[in-house]
Amino acid sequence: MATDSPLINLTHHFLIAMPGMQDEAFARSVIYLCEHTERGALGLIINKPSDISVQGLFDKVELPLRRDDLTRTPVFSGGPVQTERGFVLHESMMPGHESVYASTMTIPGGLEMTTSRDVLEAMSTGAGPRRVFVSLGYSAWGEGQLESELLDNSWLTVEADLAVIFDAPVPERYDRALKLLGLESWMISPDAGHA
Template identity: 85%
Template sequence: MATEPPPSINLTHHFLIAMPGLEDEGFSKSVIYMCEHSERGALGLIINKPSDINVQGLFDKVELPLRRGDLTQTPVFQGGPVQTERGFVLHESMMPGNESVYASTMSIPGGLEMTTSKDVLEALSTGAGPRKVFVSLGYSAWGEGQLESELLDNSWLTVAADLGVIFDTPVEERYDKALMLLGLESWMISPVAGHG
């Protein structure tokens, strides 16, 4: 008997929430905002693992002034294990429609963009730029079918993203807040998947 392929799912603009049993050091207790998910693979940013550098420190490294007092102490996050020396800026869309004001930007349904070009940092350095900003070094990626297979293994819970969790929730509360979107609390979830 041939097994049916799993139905196609698109988790763009969703959170992946690590199950307690997921012990991979980089992904344990993580919440990942999914920027893109297609049959070719998936890309996302971990939103609850701060690095040891803040936005002011990042701007010092790239030799730009930072004229946004609201961002100086904001942590730069470890977005994932891929390209950890490269910056990724998740921010609210600057323009209605699909026209981005930055050179290298991916539009994400749900009103966000992810920019990898330095011009977004230059805009922030002048005191302008997007109002809500999340900065990470590195990203998380899955090849074709890889994420679907991890979902079948009960490694992740999924829920539609809530931008308040990314931009308005203290880092240490983001995992629990994401679970609450599903009506869950961490004590309710067994660390062992139910494969009886």
């Protein structure tokens, strides 16, 4: 019987890069996994701000931003795939109901990821979701790729804590994610290996 769920389902989990991560795009990164199925995984890096603010993004797409709480908030580099495309991670507007936005992925844990312009239009009027995380680009793994990286000890995993995404200061997000596992960065060897 075919299923869309991998042996382990890390949807709504953080991937925390091990200190030995060589790939510069992912070194010291914390990735929120929006989807993990047998076909692969998709997530957003939550601790690497880009050089553009939400206000700057709204200026680029020619929308006003009537949300003082977001004007100086950075847009994040969500990953190396489709870096020109915007992704808005936000709380569900109506939990348990279909999204009010055109192109939205519902994520267990009370979040949605929207890629359609209508979420930006709602935010431009001062409405829209209260807590948002905006990124350009995303991170993706093909079938079996993430599982292989986990076996190689490239990542630590832990169930996501929304406070790390929406409330923690950006420079503290890596350490805060590690603390969810009871770890400090000095406790982890940069040399990944198997016992």
